[in-house]
Amino acid sequence: MTQNDIISDVLGFINQSQVKDTQDETFNALALKLFEYQFALNAPLRDFAKMRSKTPRTVTSWTDIPAIPITALKKRLLSCVTPNTSGRSFMTSGTTQSGLRGQSYHPTLEVYDASMRCNFSSRVMQENARLQMGIIFPSSEALPNSSLAHYLQLAMTHFGTPESRGFITSDGIEFETLYAALRRAEKMGEPYALLGASFSLVHVMDDMKRRGLKFTLPQGSRILDTGGFKGQSRDLSLDAFYDGLSIAFGIPKSQCINMYGMTELSTQFYDCGNAVSPSEKSGPHWIRTRVVNPLTGEVVKKGDVGVLAHTDLAHFNVAVSILTEDAGIETDHGFVLLGRAAGSDAQGCSLAVDEFLKATSGVAAPL
Amino acid sequence: MIERAAYLPGLDQDALEWELLDFATQERSIQVAVPVLSAAEVKVVTDHVRQQSQRTLKTYSTVQIIEVIDAAIARLLDRDDPYRRKMEDLLPVITGYDAEIVRLGLTRYLKTFRKPELLRFLAEDFSNPQILDGFQPLIKGGFGRAYGPDVLAHIWAGNVPGLPLWSLVSGLLVKAGNIGKTSSAEPLFAVWVAQVLAEVDPDLGECLAIMWWRGGTVGPETALLGEADVALGFGSSHTLNQIRLRTPVTTRFLAYGHKVSFSVISAPALDAQKVASTARLAVADIIRYDQQGCYAPQVMFVERNGAVSPELFAQFVARELSVGEHKHPRRKLDIAQQNSISSWIFDEEIVSESCVISDSSGTWAVSFQGEDLTFQPGALNRTIRIIAVDDIAQVPAIIRPFKLLLQTAGLAVPPDALYTLAAALGAAGVTRITALGDMTSPEAGWHHDGRFNLSDLVRITEIEARLPPAADKLAHYAD
Numbered sequence: 075m076t077q078n079d080i081i082s083d084v085l086g087f088i089n090q091s092q093v094k095d096t097q098d099e100t101f102n103a104l105a106l107k108l109f110e111y112q113f114a115l116n117a118p119l120r121d122f123a124k125m126r127s128k129t130p131r132t133v134t135s136w137t138d139i140p141a142i143p144i145t146a147l148k149k150r151l152l153s154c155v156t157p158n159t160s161g162r163s164f165m166t167s168g169t170t171q172s173g174l175r176g177q178s179y180h181p182t183l184e185v186y187d188a189s190m191r192c193n194f195s196s197r198v199m200q201e202n203a204r205l206q207m208g209i210i211f212p213s214s215e216a217l218p219n220s221s222l223a224h225y226l227q228l229a230m231t232h233f234g235t236p237e238s239r240g241f242i243t244s245d246g247i248e249f250e251t252l253y254a255a256l257r258r259a260e261k262m263g264e265p266y267a268l269l270g271a272s273f274s275l276v277h278v279m280d281d282m283k284r285r286g287l288k289f290t291l292p293q294g295s296r297i298l299d300t301g302g303f304k305g306q307s308r309d310l311s312l313d314a315f316y317d318g319l320s321i322a323f324g325i326p327k328s329q330c331i332n333m334y335g336m337t338e339l340s341t342q343f344y345d346c347g348n349a350v351s352p353s354e355k356s357g358p359h360w361i362r363t364r365v366v367n368p369l370t371g372e373v374v375k376k377g378d379v380g381v382l383a384h385t386d387l388a389h390f391n392v393a394v395s396i397l398t399e400d401a402g403i404e405t406d407h408g409f410v411l412l413g414r415a416a417g418s419d420a421q422g423c424s425l426a427v428d429e430f431l432k433a434t435s436g437v438a439a440p441l
Numbered sequence: 442m443i444e445r446a447a448y449l450p451g452l453d454q455d456a457l458e459w460e461l462l463d464f465a466t467q468e469r470s471i472q473v474a475v476p477v478l479s480a481a482e483v484k485v486v487t488d489h490v491r492q493q494s495q496r497t498l499k500t501y502s503t504v505q506i507i508e509v510i511d512a513a514i515a516r517l518l519d520r521d522d523p524y525r526r527k528m529e530d531l532l533p534v535i536t537g538y539d540a541e542i543v544r545l546g547l548t549r550y551l552k553t554f555r556k557p558e559l560l561r562f563l564a565e566d567f568s569n570p571q572i573l574d575g576f577q578p579l580i581k582g583g584f585g586r587a588y589g590p591d592v593l594a595h596i597w598a599g600n601v602p603g604l605p606l607w608s609l610v611s612g613l614l615v616k617a618g619n620i621g622k623t624s625s626a627e628p629l630f631a632v633w634v635a636q637v638l639a640e641v642d643p644d645l646g647e648c649l650a651i652m653w654w655r656g657g658t659v660g661p662e663t664a665l666l667g668e669a670d671v672a673l674g675f676g677s678s679h680t681l682n683q684i685r686l687r688t689p690v691t692t693r694f695l696a697y698g699h700k701v702s703f704s705v706i707s708a709p710a711l712d713a714q715k716v717a718s719t720a721r722l723a724v725a726d727i728i729r730y731d732q733q734g735c736y737a738p739q740v741m742f743v744e745r746n747g748a749v750s751p752e753l754f755a756q757f758v759a760r761e762l763s764v765g766e767h768k769h770p771r772r773k774l775d776i777a778q779q780n781s782i783s784s785w786i787f788d789e790e791i792v793s794e795s796c797v798i799s800d801s802s803g804t805w806a807v808s809f810q811g812e813d814l815t816f817q818p819g820a821l822n823r824t825i826r827i828i829a830v831d832d833i834a835q836v837p838a839i840i841r842p843f844k845l846l847l848q849t850a851g852l853a854v855p856p857d858a859l860y861t862l863a864a865a866l867g868a869a870g871v872t873r874i875t876a877l878g879d880m881t882s883p884e885a886g887w888h889h890d891g892r893f894n895l896s897d898l899v900r901i902t903e904i905e906a907r908l909p910p911a912a913d914k915l916a917h918y919a920d
Contacts, residue, residue, distance in 0.1 A: 118791055125790050125797075145784035149792045368776070368783040369803025381776055397783070401776045423599050423675060423735040424821050425699040425846055 075111050077155065080390050081185055083107065087387060088188050088360050097359060104387055105136035108394040115154035118146065119393055137364065141371065141383040141397035144338045147176035152392045155181050164221035166337045178221070178337055178392050186340045189388040190228050193358045197344040198298055198331060199233050202265070205296075207238035208255055210247065210270025210278060221337045222300065226269055234267075247274065249281050256289045256323075265294030268323065272315070272332075273303035279322050290324030297325055300333040302413065312351035334411055338396050340388035343408070356408030360387040365404040368397065376404050379412065444531065446628035447476045448635040448651040451489030457482070462625060464535045466773060471534050475628055475653040480664035486650045487620060487668035491591045493647040494618030501645070503563065503573045506613055509642040511556040516637055518551050524633045532602045536627055537772030542729060543602060549882050550603045554610055558885030563614060565886040566895035573615060573899075582906030587899040589615030590670030596662070596684055598676035600626035601734045606634060608673050609649070611894045613638075619649040620665060628653050656680065663687045671898055673697065695897055697890055700735035700848035701818050703742065703840070704877055705862070707833050710853035711747030711754060719853050720754065722878030724761035726851055729881040731771055732821045736849040736873065736880050739818040741827045742836050751829035752796075755809040759798040762805035762823060771804050771823050778822055782806065785820035795826070814839050833858065837865035844870030848890060851880040 087104055090097070110130040113120050119142060123129060128140045146152065148166075157163065157179045166176040180186055199205065207230050214223040230238050241252040259266040268275075275297070282288065297319055303310070310318075316327045328347035334355050335342035341361040345353035357363065364373050365380040374380035382402045385395045401412040443461070445454065458477040463470065476482075498506075516522045520529070528547060533540040552558070563570040567587065569577050576584035593612040597605045605621055609631065612619040621631050632651045639646020654661045657680070666672055666688045674684040674696050681696045688694045704726065710719040726738050741758070743751035774782075782803060789795040789808040793815075799806035805823040816839050819826050830836060833854060840847060847870040854862060863874050872891030873883060888894065913919060 121791055122787065143784050143787045146787055146791065149788065367803070368779040370801060379776060381780060399777075399780045399784075423601070423604070423697070423699050424732055424737060424739065425701040425735065425818055 075107070075114075077181065077391075080108065080111055081182070084185055084360070084387050084390055085188055088185075088192055088358075090359070101359070101362065101387070102136050105139060105385055105394055106130070106133065108387060108390055109133060109136075109139045111390070112154055112392075112394060116152055116393070118150040118152050122146070136362070136385050136395075137373075139385065139395045141366070141385075141395040142393040143368075143397045144176055144336070144399060147178065147338055147392070148174040151177065151179065153179045153181075154391050155179075157181075162224075163219055164224070164337045165219040176338055178340075178389070180340070181391055183224075185388050185390060186224075187228060189341045189358075189360065190225055191232055193342060193344070194229060194233065196358075198229075198267075198296070198333075202233075202294070204233055204235050205238075205265055205267040205294075206255075206259060207234040207267045207269060208252060209238075209240040210242060210252075210268065210274040211240065212242045213240050216244065222271070222335070225335065225342070229269060242274065247277060247281070249278070252278070253282075253287060253289075256291065259291060259295070260289055263292045265296075266291050267296050267298065269298040271301045272299040273301065275299050275319065276303050276310070276315070279318050282322055288322060288324070295323070295325050296329040296331060297323065298331045298333055300335060312348070316348040316351055336396075336398065338389075338392070338398070339384060339386045340390075341384075341386045343411075352410050352412070354405045354408050355411055357384075361385065363402075363409055365402055365409060366397070368399075371397075374404075379403055382409060382411070443472050443474050444527075444629060444632075445474045445476075446623065446632050446651075446653055448632045448639075448649070449476070449486050450493070450639075450647050450650060451486050452482060462628065466534050466537055469534050471531065473535070473628060475625075478652060478654055478661045480660040483652065483661045483664040484668065486652070487592055487665060490618040490620055490648055490650050491668070493644075494591050494616070497644045498613075498616050498618065498648040501616065503570055503614065503616075506616065506645070507556055507559045507563075509638065509645050510554060510559060510610060510613060512641045513634070513637045514551050514554045516641070517634070518548060518555075524637050528602070528630065528633060531629065532627070535629060536600050536602055538602070538730060539769040539772070542769050546729060546881075547603065550606070553882075553885040554606065559610070559614065562610075562886040563895065565888070566893050572901075576904060579903065583908070584904040585901050587615065587896070587901050589617040589899050591618050592669045593617035593619050593898065594665050594669035594672040595619065595621040596672070596674045596676070596680075597621060597631070598624045598626075598656070598680065599733065600624070601730050602627055602630050604675075604734070605631040607889065607894070608675075609634065611898060613645075613649075615895055615898045617671070617898065620669070621649075621651045622662070622665065623651060623653050625653075625655060657683055659687070666692065671695070695892070699846075700890065701740075701843065701846050702736050702738050702849035702851070702880060703740040703816070704738040704851035704880065705833050705836055705854065706741060706743045706754070706877065707852075707854040707858060708744045708747030709855050710877075711744075711749040713748050716747075716749045716754065716757060719877065720757035720761045722853070722876075723851075724758060724765055725878050726880040727762065727823055727825055728765040728769055728771075731823055732819075734881055736883060738825065738849075738851055738880060739821070740816055741825055742830050742833065742839075743827055744833050745829055745831050751827060752809060752811065755796075755798065755807050755827045758825065758827065759805075759807045762807065763800060765823075766800070766804045774822055779803070782820040782822060782824055785824060789826065816840050816843060833862060834865070836862070837869040840866075840871070841869040847871050849873040849875060849880050849883075851875055851877045853877040 113130050123140045126140050161181040164178045209226045211226050214227040217223040241248045316330050319330050320327045328349040330348045332345050333342050343355040343357040345355050362385045364383045366373055366383045368381045379401055382398045382400045402409045459474040460477050461472045517525050529544050532543045571577055572587045576586045579585045595608045623631050635649050635651050671693045672688050674681050677699055743754050786797055789797050795808040795810040797808045808826045811829045850866050850871045
């Protein structure tokens, strides 16, 4: 089983456009094959699986593949190959655990890109082949290790019209240029797609409010936000956020799509707009999500809160199953994301690990 | 009836806006009403408390105050008292702790605030406690008197029932007007204490108030800190920094940050006769309040060359934790707490290459480390890292780099090792050294985090030795 075999199998599955009766079986078989491949070549994953008595011999269903906690990607390099310069590393922003950053190494972006394009086309572009796009996020040249910058670059390259461009430079958001582009789209009646980090969109809305600006973008326009805004801008409720976007840009909330993605995956989830928040998220046929108890790995009762565990066939080099720290609830067609579960209120005065690491960063190992 | 989690003399409580907090365990859910306070309302209460404490509390003798507290504690120790019944009934739902753990913990804890213990408490900090009542001769000459603040602000944190009582009683003993801000995790205990005190002595009841707001709410917090003469803050470094920024520079701010504690088990405690009880005591410290108190161990150092090896002792600890889960189940954890345990287990197994024993439902976990001596907290909530050491004398060097974060050491050592080890642990930053099994119940009058609970709160006014002779010259009977 070589990397090329795996890549071609995964690409074949991604490109299976219509749903087939045998899809469950194919998904299962391919997930098990990926687990076997990763178990053979990826030492930290193998150690973790063995400690849970999970080996390719004992695992017979994709739901039994041990999900690797995302913290693992901060502490260990999980990869089936030795990283080299021809591959690409995506890293998390590293806001917790005294700056440790999670890493996903992609020996090639062929699968990541195919996954993104296939899914983006059906969930965001829908009937359009290309749209004029404005990106409120730094470019992938500026942030080469950001999976989001790469994602947005792909969106613009493959689905944007030639006038599409990014509006964040090293000096920050180019508000005037952005407003000029929006005004032009308004005047020409051309649908416009505004894509970016949720917190950057909050900054844009705040700036527009200061200037007393409002737009009514043409029908067919849409907004895609991602990442949430905790700690990066003022904090506001999802309803307030989407109401604000809808009023500021004249776009119905049903056309305000939220993307849920992670550096630790190669596939994204979308909702069908945010007329109702929080929205139901779902992914394409090559990713499946379970809502589990993080301590036991067991699926929680439908409707109960648990953490999301994703089995992403496109994540062929790192770990096919990932245990996130995101709380969620299973729904009929996907899940509702409740956000990152961290920093609990109900804590005593015992020092927690995060705070300990912050307080002691720089302290040399004692012995 | 919905409990109101506030005690606000000077304000018409029915005129306030109230918000409901939900608390639930698997069996039961309750709502607690908390006030939505404006800065102006906080100011009304602080003015009231300041005036009342100047008018009445400052005229009480220390012994009178002790008697009021003693009478209130006697009521709370009485299991038929309505307030005690409410505590036993509601605190397990609010905090999620096992009802028996709460009941036993309350009694053990409240007993440390009876009259004899309070006298000891005073004697710890003042060689002559009457210095709080009037000018007393000072050793250096002259006279001195200790004055407590008119308004002492307490910003409490956490979910261990009863913790606010420490600082509240400290404040009362120095005749301070006390205003406490409770945490959202446990907003009721302090309110009940205030109400009982007010029933025992209505005048004293006018000199304290218990408030609530969501942690870090700027308006009311800044108002309280602006009015306080001395402020006490409890919580994480982040919280304490926020409080410090909101405290005027002229106000004394005493910060009690989160701490880490550990236990040390020597080879003699591991012989065949003693090993089972050693494990039971070690685990009692872990189970009581699920390691939420800063005095609970997060790491256990176990000495080699005993009859039972540290590896095997880890199995004993695991067994006791498993028994403990049946007797006193761990409280229900939220997703964030579950996540931190699951990532801790991963770290221990894969990064530290420790051997982890846990039950399939994840209600406890023991990580055994035989090589790496790194001191690092566990994930709390009944998780513990056991580190094998060749000699317990190694422990002080291992913990020394974390000097400012250390608090309690629970020891199971023979007497010949006790004082040598204690001296080295003290030098390394430990502030409380106790017996294994007693870690979660500090004795009356302990120096919290190594500080003086009472004398840190007062200011001393001195009459210099030269003044009485100078006054003599002005006496009508002067020659």
